[in-house]
Amino acid sequence: MNGLHELFCTLLHAYNKRHWWPAKTPFEMMVGAILTQNTTWTNVGKAIANFGDRLSPAFIAHVNCDELAQIIRSSGYYNQKAIKLKALTEWYGKYEYTIEKAAHIDGELLRTELLSVKGIGRETADSILLYALHKPFFVIDTYTKRILSRLGYDIPTAYDDLRLKIEASLPRDVYLYNEFHALIVEHAKRHCKKKPSCAGCPVETVCQKRI
Ligand code: SF4
Incomplete structure (x- = not known):
């Protein structure tokens, strides 16, 4: 081209x-990549703000799905997105919630892993790879x-x-x-x-x- x-x-x-990407931490970026599916950035911002200081992998791993869905309600499709956030966090747990540990892995391998996580399609996977993990996709x-x-x-x-x-x-x-x-x-x-x-x-x- x-x-x-x-x-x-x-x-x-x-x-x-x-x-870009407007996020305070790599994990917030990854959460935003899921929340932004089928909605506007304004609604994502409201959902992120609703976490307050609770936006961490440990919180998402332990909070129940219904409560999580209510926190992210403004982003739409909140029940499905709550399940997706849980799945993303479970994947991240493999790297002890440490971005450097995940970024140490080959980009293609990470992409394959991300695409196997429930609710993560190609656009979301590549956003996470590029903006959170600094891989050239x-x-x-x-x-x-x-x-x-x-x-x-x-x-x-x-x-x-x-x-x-x-x-x-x-x-x-x-x-x-x-x-x-x-x-x-x-x-x-x-x-x-x-x-x-x-x-x-x-x-x-x-x-x-x-x-
Ligand atoms: S706004 Fe879009 S369609 Fe119009 S000139 Fe620019 S690139 Fe082309």
Whole structure:
């Protein structure tokens, strides 16, 4: 996919560094990656705030599912998400709730493990790998597909086909993947919305779908 690095530079120039993912700890980041499924970031923020100072692996491991579901109610699908958070925490327990111990393991192996955890799909796994474990996996979401497709790129249907295609076109670099995904999210919010606002879009001159 030619021109991806230029796209990154243009978006970085337009929106500056995004300091993504907004979380105080790697565990909070992982929890946020599950809570954000099928909801807005505002609702995730409310659910995270509702934990107060209780947001820790030990708390989630021991609290009962009903209570956990009530804490995260604002994020929607809270009963399912409570089960997912329990499963994620059980996986993390394998590494004694220590991010350095988990990060010591090979990225592909960690990805396989995460994908076997209930409720963790590819996008969530890659978000956790990139933002909590600092492994170079490019996160694909609806925004990524929408923007690249509008810019005229040929987008494979399967998640991993697109991820591998993007990764093959960029240096395998955690900082780059981290910032690029965050910039894509920002671009989708500011300009390339479902109904795009193309006036003033930083990539308007090279976009095939500009309106
Ligand atoms: S010109 Fe419009 S459609 Fe193209 S990337 Fe910008 S906002 Fe999206």
